[in-house]
Amino acid sequence: MSSTHTGRRAVITGGATGIGKATALRLAREGAAVIVNYVGEPGDAAEVVQEVESGGGTAVAVEADISVEEDVGELFRRARASLGGPPDLLVNNAGVESPKPLIEMELTDWEKVIGVNLTGAFLCSRDFARALVERGEPGTIVNVSSVHEQIPWPTYSHYCASKAGVKLFTGTIARELAEHGIRVVSVAPGAILTPINNELAEDPEKRAEIIAQIPWGRLGQPEEIAAAVSWLASEEASYVTGTTLFVDGGMTQYPGVKP
Numbered sequence: 001m002s003s004t005h006t007g008r009r010a011v012i013t014g015g016a017t018g019i020g021k022a023t024a025l026r027l028a029r030e031g032a033a034v035i036v037n038y039v040g041e042p043g044d045a046a047e048v049v050q051e052v053e054s055g056g057g058t059a060v061a062v063e064a065d066i067s068v069e070e071d072v073g074e075l076f077r078r079a080r081a082s083l084g085g086p087p088d089l090l091v092n093n094a095g096v097e098s099p100k101p102l103i104e105m106e107l108t109d110w111e112k113v114i115g116v117n118l119t120g121a122f123l124c125s126r127d128f129a130r131a132l133v134e135r136g137e138p139g140t141i142v143n144v145s146s147v148h149e150q151i152p153w154p155t156y157s158h159y160c161a162s163k164a165g166v167k168l169f170t171g172t173i174a175r176e177l178a179e180h181g182i183r184v185v186s187v188a189p190g191a192i193l194t195p196i197n198n199e200l201a202e203d204p205e206k207r208a209e210i211i212a213q214i215p216w217g218r219l220g221q222p223e224e225i226a227a228a229v230s231w232l233a234s235e236e237a238s239y240v241t242g243t244t245l246f247v248d249g250g251m252t253q254y255p256g257v258k259p
């Protein structure tokens with residue numbers, strides 16, 4: 001068993017499914033004690049906890065809507081209490097998306113996506129960093145962004161705005177927190193086989209359409225993102241801060257522009 005993250009206390013938002021689940025399982029396998037944050041039904045989070053525990057690791061499921069300030073306060077209080085100290089690794093992974101043309105978009109549609117994807121990352125990063133700065137301890141924040149921090153995506157203006165927001169949020173707080181020994185990085189997945197992309201997985205036509213936009217010729221696996229998160233969070237990446245690592249099979253390299 002690898003010990004890259006032994007002794008670390010990690011919070012993974014949206015840790016019950018998809019990329020969050022793969023990340024929670026990987027970090028736990030590598031020695032971290034993990035908080036599996038989820039919202040709604042507890043079943044998936046409980047399964048992740050069970051899988052971690054059956055491998056000899058430590059995991060605790062904590063429900064919190066990360067777009068709500070009080071929920072986030074409670075999430076970090078419970079994380080500190082159950083892990084025996086403040087978390088030193090935060091993976092801002094929770095995210096939502098749903099297409100809506102601009103001219104049909106309600107304010108509530110907009111606010112939901114910005115609330116989880118951007119405000120949630122802010123609230124969690126703030127509470128995470130406060131506790132570490134107070135104690136003079138180092139840590140790492142990994143934001144799970146998207147290729148859509150860079151690629152405009154019709155009918156997803158709220159989603160793209162949230163991810164573009166995460167990009168400069170990452171760089172800006174990386175500058176603020178450097179003097180406290182806290183690194184802040186983003187990983188930007190392309191099209192990954194997760195529940196968010198169920199439709200893609202099931203519809204051969206849609207799948208072919210998206211694969212045509214990926215030079216590597218296939219969708220990604222959640223574990224391929226978890227690997228990047230693990231490395232970015234590790235000592236090996238000790239000189240990496242403020243930047244985004246794209247893990248997208250080349251999707252950001254303009255595959256639609258032909259010779």
Ligand code: BGC
Nearest residue numbers: 146147148190191192196197
């Ligand atoms: C979205 C996916 C999408 C991918 C590529 C991701 O950020 O969550 O739904 O397939 O970007 O467009």
